[in-house]
Every structure is written in C-alpha cells, then in structure tokens.
Amino acid sequence: MDNRGLCGIFLKLFRCASLDGDADRLVYFVVPSNSSSEIDLVDGDKILSLFAVFIKDQLSILDEGDMKGKDDYKARLGVVQTAYANGAATDYLKQLGLEVVFTPTGVKYLHEQAAQYDIGIYFEANGHGTILYSDQFLCWLDARNNELSSISKGSEAQKAALRLLAVSKLINQAVGDALSGLLLVEAILRHMGWSIHKWNALYQDLPSRQLKVKVVDRTACVTANAETVVVRPPGVQEAINAEIAKYHQGRSFIRPSGTEDVIRVYAEASTQEAADSLANSVAAIVDRFLGFSSSQ
DSSP states (O other): OOHHHHHHHHHHHOOEEEEOTTSOOEEEEEOOSSSOOOOEEEOHHHHHHHHHHHHHHHHHHHHHTSGGGOOOOOOOEEEEEOTTSOHHHHHHHHHTTOEEEEOOSSHHHHHHHHTTSSEEEEEOTTSOEEEEEOHHHHHHHHHHHHHHHHHHTTOHHHHHHHHHHHHHHHSOSSSOOHHHHHHHHHHHHHHHTOOHHHHHTTOOOOOEEEEEEEOSOGGGOEEETTTTEEEESTTHHHHHHHHHTTSTTOEEEEEEOSSSSEEEEEEEOSSHHHHHHHHHHHHHHHHHHHSGGGGO
C-alpha cells in the first residue's frame, strides 16, 4: 500500500484538529473519504455547543441527586457569543434551555461577560474561547463532592461532581488555550461515546458570507446591541432590515473595522446563494451611505 492509501485510512479513522500559530484557537475538521476537495469544518460554535451540552447534563445529574431538595444552590450556566456566531448554533443552544447572551466582537468582551456566571462558556466561531468557573461555584462544588462521597460514594451525582471538578482543572480559565481545549473535547467525546460526525450533526450551520467595504471614515458607523444594530448614520439599519426581510432565515449586520477604513458585512440565509445575495445587497447599502460615492 502506498502512502496515499495510508493517508486515506488515517483520515477515515481519526478526526483532525487545527491550532493557530500561538495555540489559542482550536477548530476540528473532517476530510471526506470521497474525491471531494471540501472539508467539514467543526468550528468554535460546535466546540461551545459540545461543552455546553456536557456541562448542562452534569448539572442536571447533580440536581437529580439532590437529597430531597435540601440544597437550594442552583448554579447559573451562561453561554456567551458574538454576532458572528452562526444563527443555527444560537438557536440550538436556546432550544436546550440555555441562557445565551451576546457581546461585541473581541475576547475581552466575551471573557468579561462569561465571568458573570457560575459557569460561563464563550467561544468565537474562529475557535478562541474557554470555560470560566466562579470561585463561589468551585467552593460549593468541592463541598458537594465531599458530601456525596461520604453518603453516596460512586453515585451518578458524585460522578457528575467529579467530572465538573475535572473540567475546572483541565481547561485554562485564564485565556483561550487550544491544547487544553483539545484535551477537553477528546475527553467529552470519549465519555459520551460520540464520533466527530455525531458531534457535527448537533445542528446544521446556516450558509453565510462575509464581505468588507472601503469607506471614507469608519468612525461614521456607530453600532449598538453587541454590534447588531446600526445607530448612525440614520436610515442604514432600516435599509438593512428591508433587505433581510426578503430572505428566508436571513440575518445580517455590519460593523466598522478596528484597524482600517472598511465596514465588515456579515450575512446568512437558508441557502448559500441567498446569503451571498443578502451580503452583496447590504454591502451596496454601506457603499451608498458610507462609501466614497456617498461623499461625491
């Protein structure tokens, strides 16, 4: 068997992961075994969803193991995303009954918001994220584990407490760390008996498109509500809303770049053709209100 055959077997048997240069971002991917050149990307939204499902399950087991409701403490689990998170991911997390909040783009905003919860999970679609545990929750969890160990050692509730404690020791809570994130993904998949295909099938991403439009002055564009609504110039958001309404499952927003005079456009819809069309329409709106033609 030549090397190409060995490579094909490897890709069929193993999932693949990719880390960026400084190893603070992580994504997984699957290379199809057929002749297609496309890969299936399992991005930060899917990593967040896997972590959220696992932690929610462990908290539920702990609640079920509560001795006749004597423990009134209920951990608050929160999921933090930016507007760049795929809409299908957000819908999936909300359908699980999880609290989902949005912040402006940037890890500093995500991290700050996640710290408001007993357990806060944040990830950008690009794979940068982590899980935060509050000191109060860790103290309670440690005490609960000791209590369960003394009265029902080996019970499902005690195992859940141990798993949650193990997560806190494995994940790097100080900053996004792709290596610790990878180890946690592998541990959860092993525990749940999931393949990467089952994990990837949690939901199907909506097709999306990102563009950028050169403008005279990016500071003329002011946004609010975690960068999802344009406040200035007047009329821009109304024009964007009118375009969104034309597309099934349409969503679009714009935000000024932090480094160059461009406005970034994000759009998603039920088909790739529709997402592309919506992105182009919104880009035209940006050019009309903020582009060089608007100053002539």
